[in-house]
Amino acid sequence: MLTDIISTHLKVIFCGINPGLKSSNDGHHFSGKSNRFWKVLHLSGFTPYEIEAVNDTSILDFGYGLTTAVARATSRADELSKEEFEGALEGFTNKMTEFQPQYIVFLGKAAYKAFSKKKEIQWGQQPEDFCRAKVWVLPNTSGLNRGFSLDHLVSYYKALYQTLHES
Template sequence: MLTDIIANNLSILFCGINPGLKSALDEHHFSGKSNRFWKVLHLAGFTPYQIEAINDTDILIFGYGLTTAVERPTVRADELSKEEFELSFEIFQEKIAHYNPRYIAFLGKPAYAVFSGKKNITWGKQSEKIQNATVWILPNPSGLNQGFNIENLTSYYTELYNEINKV
């Protein structure tokens, strides 16, 4: 099981779709060799150094946290059913209400699509909020997501960084 890395009043709560099997086994977020989250987070300016997955709790130092939309680990996110997302939404909303992050950054569109009921979702800032948190959609950094190279990912993540820092 992969536990949340979370605290009250974070700037951003990054929300993965669900844990990968390696991350669940390692008990560290984004620990798969092909996952680009930690590298992109650093390249986009969120952290002054690249956090290693084994030190994933360091993300709290910078005012950010990590959670997943669905707790069940899988090899691929497309192994999850719509029902699993729907059942997770109430728990997710309670978590957001309790911890009160300024932003929720969904890593990929699938969870937000089910949570919001929207079919056409664009990257970036969304018009709806979850509880009081502004919602932002970022491309999934998984190595399985071949539609985005490191430069594309960094560009999208930098937009969020600039938004929260009003650059």
């Protein structure tokens, strides 16, 4: 089981689609060997060093949190049904309303498409807020997402980092 790493009024809550099997078994976010989340977070400026998955709670020290859109662990996010996203929406909305982050960053388009009911979503900042938080959608760092090189991922995440530090 993977628990949220979250507190009130964080700068960013990063929202994965759902836990991978390894992360769920380990109890640590993004612990799969091929997942590039911690490396990308560091290389794009969010953390001064690369956090190890076993130390995932230290992300709170930087004003960031972690959650997932759907709690059920799978080996691939495409194993989730439309109904699972629909069933998760109310709980997710309640959580974001309670914790009030400045930004919600969806990692991959699937969850935000399901939650917003939009058919087309662009990468980056979204035109509308969600639970009074600004929304960004960034490419998923899963090792299964080979459509994005490490450099491409870092450039997308760096754009968010720069936006956060302009305000």
